[in-house]
Amino acid sequence: MRTRVEETRKLSDSNFNDLRTLLNVVPGQIDYILDQFTHPKEKAFDDLDNINSLVGDGIYEHLKPKVLPVLKDIKDLAKDMKANRDTLVQVNTVLTDVKHSSAYLRTSLRDVKTSMEQTLTDPQCSFPAVAPTCNSIRKSLSVLDDSANFDHLPSLDGHITQLDGLLQTDLSSLVQKANESLSNIPEEVQNQTRDFITEFKKTLNSIQSDVKNISTKIPIQKTLSSFVRYINNSEDYILHYLPTMEECDSYRWLVCLVVCCLLTLILTFYLLGLLCGTLGYDQNATPTRRGCVSNTGGLLLMVGAGFSFFFSWMAMTTVVLTFVAGGNMEKLVCEPYRNKKLFQVLDTPYLLNEDWKYYLSGLVLNKPDVNLTFEQVYSDCKENKGLYATLKLDHIYNVSEQLNITKHTGDINSNLENMNIRIEDIELLDKTGMKTLMDLRSSGIDDIDYAAYLNATERSPTRVNLISFANDIQRKANQLPSGRLKTSLKSHADTLINIHQNQVIPLQNSMSTMNKQMKTLHYRTSGLKVRVSTTIFFLNSTQDFLTSQLSKIVVEESKQFGSKIISYFEWYLQWVEMTITQQFAACKPAATAVDSAVNVFLCSYIVDPLNLFWFGMGKATMLLLPAVIFAVKLAKYFRRMYSEDVYEDDPVNKVQSKPRVQTVPGVQTVPMVQTVPMKNMRHANSRARAEQGTQTI
Secondary structure (H helix, E strand, O other), X not given: OHHHHHOHHHHHHHHHHHHHHHHHHHHHHHHHHHHOOHHHHHHHHHHHHOHHHHHHHHHHHHHHHHHHHHHHHHHHHHHHHHHHHHHHHHHHHHHHHHHHHHXXXXXXXXXXXXXXXXXXXXXXXXXXXXXXXXXXXXXXXXXXXXXXOOOOOOOOHXXXXXXXXXXXXXXXXXXXXXHHHHHOHHHHHHHHOHHHHHHHHXXXXXXXXXXXXXXXXXXXXXXXXXXXXXXXHHHHHXXXXXXXXXXXXXXXXXXXXXXXXXXXXXXXXXXXXXXXXXXXXXXXXXXHHOOHHHHHHHHHHHHHHHHHHHHHHHHHHHXXXXXXXXXXXXXXXXXXHHOOHHHHHHOOOOOOOOOOOOHHHHHHOOOOOOOOOHHHHHHHHHOOOEHHHHOOHHHOOOHHHHOOHHHHHOOHHHHHHOOOOOOOOOOOOOHHHHHHHHHHHOOOHHHOOHHHHHHHHHOOOEOOOHHHHHHHHHHHHHOOOOOHXXXXXXXXXXXXXXXXXXXXXXXXXXXXXXXXXXXHHHHXXXXXXXXXXXXXXHXXXXXXXXXXXXXXXXXXXXXXXXXXXXXXXXXXXXXXXXXXXXXXXXXXXXXXHHHHHHHXXXXXXXXXXXXXXXXXXXXXXXXXXXXXXXXXXXXXXXXOOOOOEOOOOOOOOOOOOOOEEEOOOOOOOEEEEOOOOOOOOOOOHHHHHHHHOOOOO
């Protein structure tokens, strides 16, 4: 207890320093909270500087899924239209060449056929040996003719001319212009909001100045000065009476020390008496012949018993006084403080002040009707909550209302919603481009008789393979005898081979090229009317969408942008409220100071040791009574007697021997009764005195 009391000064200094630190950091915490307004303002500035991407790109992203597919279809149509025109020109050129080559081949084959017929009129063919060969060759001349006729295929000049007219309208340029109109939306938004952004930044800077000035309006200095005054007065009071308390504690310590020393002295006599009596005890020695050590032990026990009678009243008085003080303090203060029933008593309405319902709210807020209780404040401070929320200082000054953004700006949200952004109607395709699409739909390119062209180009240019036919002529000519007929037939065979190489093969290549080109053209123009009609339908639908929904999309994106700006300041307000209620001026040092004063200093430092002291003293005092009884009883066996009474009981004769007097040197003669040592012996000093009529010394 003395050690704890000596630590009181250090404990009080630590708690008062914590409380002063708490009060000193409050203004800095307020300035820190208000300075955090810079963060939402800077984020708002960044968004305003990037409004072209945040709003403009948002508008573009809304329009892109609707507009870009249509523009792509138009661009693909323009690309296919140009490719179709080029393909038609190539097919038409090849068609002209094929017709010319086919006619030339027909003429060549007719000439060869005529020449061979004349050759077969040779008189040699009338010979029996030659006639079969000539007849066979003559019969085979019927297949020597062309099989492909391209004269019935019409020219494609009309379609080419029609496409040339459509291609005068550059649909790709029109599509590119529409794409540029969409891509320029972010830049257009930036240009239209430049003045608004400048004014809005000025407004936010003005709001920041107003927010910083809030700290000068908060009556924090007045409130803090009152708390500092309470702390200083409490510290002065403690420092003033602490020396007195330490001096009184010294007296208390001396009194307790004396009482403990007396009890220790009694215990010492008892222990020494037991030690000496036990060590010096001789069971064969008579009471008058007991040794000095045993006699000293008995005397020490009697001295301990005597001291017990003389000083027990001091121990009992000390126990009663400390019990009354420590027990009542434990039951009336410490235990109710730990289970918070003490706070419930203090929070009883009109108890501490009959004019105030709640004493603490009347003391702190000067509003006794506010439900501010000791228990609630202690619990909140124990959880290290903010002093602003714990003491309900919003009844004095509502920081949230002062930090209301709409109150300072005249409703920022309304200003942002009225942000003037107008995007002109985007024309995807002008009237000329629309007319071109409609003309393309009715151009009839997909109505070309592709089957006729494909059938004509898929045939062989000749009815028979000229190489095989020429080889057959040569084989048959070799069977003829030498002469003019044989030579002429071989010459005609060589001519056919030459026609195949110089006319048939180039014609076949041209027909193959034409066939591939017609297939490609047929693939691209297949369903052209449906495709163009679908494109025109979606083009009109998308244009109607832009006309009716573009302004709504702009307004929606503007609202989202405004909501994002507002969310920064709403987040700031939420953070301010959370910080003020949970972190601002965390009052755990106050709860710690109360715990230090009551639970630590009063209960742990004083009451608990005091209760331990009186409980120990009480047990020691209670044990004095059995200690006296045992000491007196034991002293009779340890002390040396001046006389002894001996009785001899004869178990046979039942005869009592005559008493005899034993003289002890240096001691007055007293009659003693001595019995013959028997099995049962007992001392009876009082009985001996009655029988002898003598006084025992």
